[in-house]
Amino acid sequence: MIEGRKEIIQLVFIVTGVIFLIKLFSIQILDERYAQLAASNSIMKEIEYPFRGLIYDRKGKLLVYNSPEYDLLIVSREVKSLDSARFCEVFDITQEDLISLFKELKTRKEYSPFKPTVFIKQLSNYDFAKIQENLDEFQGFYIQPRTSRAYESEVLANALGYVSEISKNQLDRDTSKLYRQGDYIGQSGLEGYYETVLRGQRGVRYKLRNVKGIEKGSFKNGEFDTLSIPGQNLITSIDLELQKYGELLMQGKVGSIVAIEPGSGEILSIISGPSYNPSLLTGRKFSSNFALVSSDTTKPLFTRPLMAMYPPGSIFKIVQTLIGLQEGVISYDTRFPCDRSVVNCHNHPNPTDLHGAIQYSCNPYFLQAFRRIINQNKSPNTFTDSRIGLDNWRGYVTRFGLGQPLGVDLPSEKGGQMPTSNLYNRIYGEGRWKFSTIYSLSIGQGEMLVTPMQMANLAAIMANKGYYYTPHLVKNVKDGSIDSRFTVRHETGIDSAYFSFVQDAMSDAIYGTASRAVIPGITICGKTGTAQNPHGADHSVFMSFAPKENPKIAIAVYVENAGWGGRAAASIASLMIEKYLTGEVKRKSLEEYVLKGDFLDKVVRTTPVLEAD
Amino acid sequence: MRREDTISTNMDWATALIFAVMVLFGWLNIFAAVYDETAHQSIFDLTLNSGRQLIFIAASAIIILGILLVDMRFYEATAYLIYGAILFLLLLVPIIGKEVGGNKAWLGIGSFGVQPSEFAKFATALAVAKFIGSAGFRMDQLRNQLILFALIGVPMGLILLQKDTGTALVFSVFVLMFFREGMSPFLIIVGVSAAFIFILTLLIENEIYLHIAIGVALIIAILMGKRKFKRIALLTIGALLLMGVIESVDYVITDVLKPHQQNRIKALINPEADPLGYGWNVTQSKIAIGSGGFSGKGFLKGTQTKFDFVPEQSTDFIFCTIGEEHGWIGSLIVISLFILLLMRIIFIAERQKSRFARAYGYSVVSIFFFHFAVNIGMTIGLFPVIGIPLPFFSYGGSSLWGFTILLFILLKLDAHRSQMLHRL
Incomplete structure (x- = not known):
């Protein structure tokens, strides 16, 4: 009867042992979840946010710095008997806010009751002082310091860009895996373009903690800890005083000012009007302010110097002159009658030589000059001849930095448009267009668009007599170097002698078409333009550099809907030049004239011609 | 020594x-x-x-x-x-x-x-x-x-x-x-199977499946062995007892066990809850x-x-x-x-x-x-x-x-x- 019972008992014991070992094998070796859970239980990751690099102007004046702010973190498991009324009082929120904060917390993907999670973001220094005293009343809440951007002045908003929390889209597209939800990232302007330089490197400290959240030393003696490395500082080429003055002049106007130091390509001022106060897009009020700024019908977030594109108009005549001279199809003495059968003109001595044509901006002259550039009888077929001529011409304008982005160190730079034979082939069909189809190009109209930045660069080319450096905003990266492409000299391939001739004409033009621009004691060279606007009053354009000998500043000014270039744009450019070269403006009446000019009402906001691509 | x-x-x-x-x-x-x-x-x-x-x-x-x-x-x-x-x-x-x-x-x-x-x-x-x-x-x-x-x-x-x-x-x-030492294994078998059924009842949502399974097992057991009255009666009583255990689970859990004991059983079944x-x-x-x-x-x-x-x-x-x-x-x-x-x-x-x-x-x-x-x-x-x-x-x-x-x-x-x- 009791035979075999010993064996049954032995079997039960062994089977029990084997079942245990199988179960242990499953949870210890097969299931990796437990190791992660253990780590999240006991290892607390403390992130040390690096200081973002500072931004200075060319004279070392601070433009952008960091101001401390604080995030309130929560470890839900440690929160016990929260006095919600008191909490709301200390943190200055309503009961409803508190409830929605808790609700929102639980919906987050990475939420864990054991991990510190951001509960209230971006408490200011002022809030923090108040809260710090009372924080010990609330178990399970911690303060994590970090920084937000702060601005010394209210200018340069578009070029500086802004910093905000990384969006979900950006996170998904981020391949560096350096960013996490809640991190800040430079979104536009210099902040965006130089993100990798400015951001620095975050530090991480792994700390052990027990079940009550009490620190129990570092994890593996800090083997995996890293110190945060501050971001590098940017020294920009911006002249803060000039920038401020330019923004003052642009008040009540829509348009752009770009000033470049011709000898280096450094951008002295880049003004987009209307702009916004950069301090709006920082700190706790970011979201509500951003909604305000981005819904403003004057589009303050639109960086006009780089993104607005206009027909170059009369300014382009100097490019045509230089190409014609280099091609040998016109000379200084070439005269054309002011034949207004195809294009209109204004009253001036007739006929005129090249100098006069530039000075008086004679439209029929350049129509005929351009015909000579395009049709050089390289082919008996006038259609083929036009194509050959246009391709040749396109090669020249490309070397002037037109028709493609210049490569400025700011995001979203537009390239404008310089037509190619392919473009006309697409529009009219191959061999079905000739000079008479494209003649508008001769006076800077037709299928031709440029940005204010490209026009400023053209001014720099004129100043340099034939070459330019890619315009850029960052002179120097502290503890780093600037991109070598900013030190490459780009040649137009046109003899500098021709430039001297055009400079003389441009200098005389000031007295012809833009007498307001004359500055006593300084010889300036300039060319007015009027960008035709089918939607309203024409845009006023002026391109200039000074002094004529050894130029220090090249500038392009666009004032939308302000009519003829000789007025608003030339006045502003002239004041800017005076300000930069002499340090103060003596022509108060001109200044007053500009400040009074308000062309904002004339801006046609419903039809964004500026963005025409 | x-x-x-x-x-x-x-x-x-x-x-x-x-x-x-x-x-x-x-x-x-x-x-x-x-x-x-x-x-x-x-x-x-x-x-x-x-x-x-x-x-x-x-x-x-x-x-x-x-x-x-x-x-x-x-x-x-x-x-x-x-x-x-x-x-x-x-x-x-x-x-x-x-x-x-x-x-x-x-x-x-x-x-x-x-x-x-x-x-x-x-x-x-x-x-x-x-x-x-x-x-x-x-x-x-x-x-x-x-x-x-x-x-x-x-x-x-x-x-x-x-x-x-x-x-x-x-x-x-x-x-x-x-x-x-010679005691009939009946007690152990009953005890172990009752415990087994008890836990199964907790794990399985619908108790009717367990009843059906016991019924099927009973019929198979009757058909497999000798068809003597005493054996059939014993098996039937056993099966009915097991079914009784199933029905008693809710009662035992809610009325016999103390709350902390109930929780221990819940924790065994689904600690993540x-x-x-x-x-x-x-x-x-x-x-x-x-x-x-x-x-x-x-x-x-x-x-x-x-x-x-x-x-x-x-x-x-x-x-x-x-x-x-x-x-x-x-x-x-x-x-x-x-x-x-x-x-x-x-x-x-x-x-x-x-x-x-x-x-x-x-x-x-x-x-x-x-x-x-x-x-x-x-x-x-x-x-x-x-x-x-x-x-x-x-x-x-x-x-x-x-x-x-x-x-x-x-x-x-x-x-x-x-x-x-x-x-x-």
């Missing part, structure tokens, strides 16, 4: 060695469970559990010496006396005992306290073995069976009065010894063990136990430290040590010439097995949380001494087995 020679030559040194290894390994793990890197503590520090456990171990050595020196006839002769004395102490506990951790299980003088329930195990084992070993004992007599159940039932009941359900449940394992509440112990215990991986985090390198994520980490949940710091390999070693010990005790029990000694041996192995199975089972989520220690590993004087006495009385009897010629 001659007498000591006899003991040292006849003593089962293999068992003693396993015992020593377990106690030593247990001691190291107790230190690991309470170790605080920042405090620079020594394993001998008397303010730590490990330091105190060393004193308990030293005391065990004295107890062992005492057990071995006493005449082997003493244990059988005084079995009922010891049993009676322990019952008396158990009676005293609810009256003058002190409460520790919700259970009133301690008898104390000053700061020193013992748990009589831990000693009730060996006392009951002696008494039951003596009864089975008495002249003319026949297991198939109902009267004898009733007496046996009374012998284990009385201490069990007294311990239940102390609200120490875990220790009380240990006494049910004597059934395993009764089985070896409330990981911070009733699921906490099981969840954290599994995290600690599971994070050990294949070879563990290394001695004193565990985080889950020493940072108190695991409750009772040096007593009932000491296996978590082993699993976390020594991984699957460490667990394999500990489980192997236990299986080795159990097999060795069976071997020893079987070679006894007296029925008293054999029954005692089986009592010992049954008790060790119960503790081993339930304790490790609960830490890895295979068993509800029942607070009983892991023999020789868990921190605690009373439990260590209780298990030591249990084992070494057997080794003492074994050393003199050739002198016991009577009544097998």
Whole structure:
């Protein structure tokens, strides 16, 4: 009867042992979840946010710095008997806010009751002082310091860009895996373009903690800890005083000012009007302010110097002159009658030589000059001849930095448009267009668009007599170097002698078409333009550099809907030049004239011609 | 001197060695469970559990010496006396005992306290073995069976009065010894299948499937064997009983079990449902063990136990430290040590010439097995949380001494087995 019972008992014991070992094998070796859970239980990751690099102007004046702010973190498991009324009082929120904060917390993907999670973001220094005293009343809440951007002045908003929390889209597209939800990232302007330089490197400290959240030393003696490395500082080429003055002049106007130091390509001022106060897009009020700024019908977030594109108009005549001279199809003495059968003109001595044509901006002259550039009888077929001529011409304008982005160190730079034979082939069909189809190009109209930045660069080319450096905003990266492409000299391939001739004409033009621009004691060279606007009053354009000998500043000014270039744009450019070269403006009446000019009402906001691509 | 020679030559040194290894390994793990890197503590520090456990171990050595020196006839002769004395102490506990951790299980003088329930195990084992070993004992007599159940039932009941359900449940394992000594397996089968069905009912949403399964099993069982009325009747009654168990589950869960006991059962089935509440112990215990991986985090390198994520980490949940710091390999070693010990005790029990000694041996192995199975089972989520220690590993004087006495009385009897010629 009791035979075999010993064996049954032995079997039960062994089977029990084997079942245990199988179960242990499953949870210890097969299931990796437990190791992660253990780590999240006991290892607390403390992130040390690096200081973002500072931004200075060319004279070392601070433009952008960091101001401390604080995030309130929560470890839900440690929160016990929260006095919600008191909490709301200390943190200055309503009961409803508190409830929605808790609700929102639980919906987050990475939420864990054991991990510190951001509960209230971006408490200011002022809030923090108040809260710090009372924080010990609330178990399970911690303060994590970090920084937000702060601005010394209210200018340069578009070029500086802004910093905000990384969006979900950006996170998904981020391949560096350096960013996490809640991190800040430079979104536009210099902040965006130089993100990798400015951001620095975050530090991480792994700390052990027990079940009550009490620190129990570092994890593996800090083997995996890293110190945060501050971001590098940017020294920009911006002249803060000039920038401020330019923004003052642009008040009540829509348009752009770009000033470049011709000898280096450094951008002295880049003004987009209307702009916004950069301090709006920082700190706790970011979201509500951003909604305000981005819904403003004057589009303050639109960086006009780089993104607005206009027909170059009369300014382009100097490019045509230089190409014609280099091609040998016109000379200084070439005269054309002011034949207004195809294009209109204004009253001036007739006929005129090249100098006069530039000075008086004679439209029929350049129509005929351009015909000579395009049709050089390289082919008996006038259609083929036009194509050959246009391709040749396109090669020249490309070397002037037109028709493609210049490569400025700011995001979203537009390239404008310089037509190619392919473009006309697409529009009219191959061999079905000739000079008479494209003649508008001769006076800077037709299928031709440029940005204010490209026009400023053209001014720099004129100043340099034939070459330019890619315009850029960052002179120097502290503890780093600037991109070598900013030190490459780009040649137009046109003899500098021709430039001297055009400079003389441009200098005389000031007295012809833009007498307001004359500055006593300084010889300036300039060319007015009027960008035709089918939607309203024409845009006023002026391109200039000074002094004529050894130029220090090249500038392009666009004032939308302000009519003829000789007025608003030339006045502003002239004041800017005076300000930069002499340090103060003596022509108060001109200044007053500009400040009074308000062309904002004339801006046609419903039809964004500026963005025409 | 001659007498000591006899003991040292006849003593089962293999068992003693396993015992020593377990106690030593247990001691190291107790230190690991309470170790605080920042405090620079020594394993001998008397303010730590490990330091105190060393004193308990030293005391065990004295107890062992005492057990071995006493005449082997003493244990059988005084079995009922010891049993009676322990019952008396158990009676005293609810009256003058002190409460520790919700259970009133301690008898104390000053700061020193013992748990009589831990000693009730060996006392009951002696008494039951003596009864089975008495002249003319026949297991198939109902009267004898009733007496046996009374012998284990009385201490069990007294311990239940102390609200120490875990220790009380240990006494049910004597059934395993009764089985070896000839009791019909019917009781075990009924008990095990009732428990099995009980758990299945909890796991399966719709009880109707279980009823159908039992019905089908019943029909198959009837068709497979001889179609005698008595057999069919017995099978049908059995099936109806099981169905009754199914129907009683809800009642037992909600009305018989106390809320904390209900939670322990819920935690077994789905600890993730409330990981911070009733699921906490099981969840954290599994995290600690599971994070050990294949070879563990290394001695004193565990985080889950020493940072108190695991409750009772040096007593009932000491296996978590082993699993976390020594991984699957460490667990394999500990489980192997236990299986080795159990097999060795069976071997020893079987070679006894007296029925008293054999029954005692089986009592010992049954008790060790119960503790081993339930304790490790609960830490890895295979068993509800029942607070009983892991023999020789868990921190605690009373439990260590209780298990030591249990084992070494057997080794003492074994050393003199050739002198016991009577009544097998």
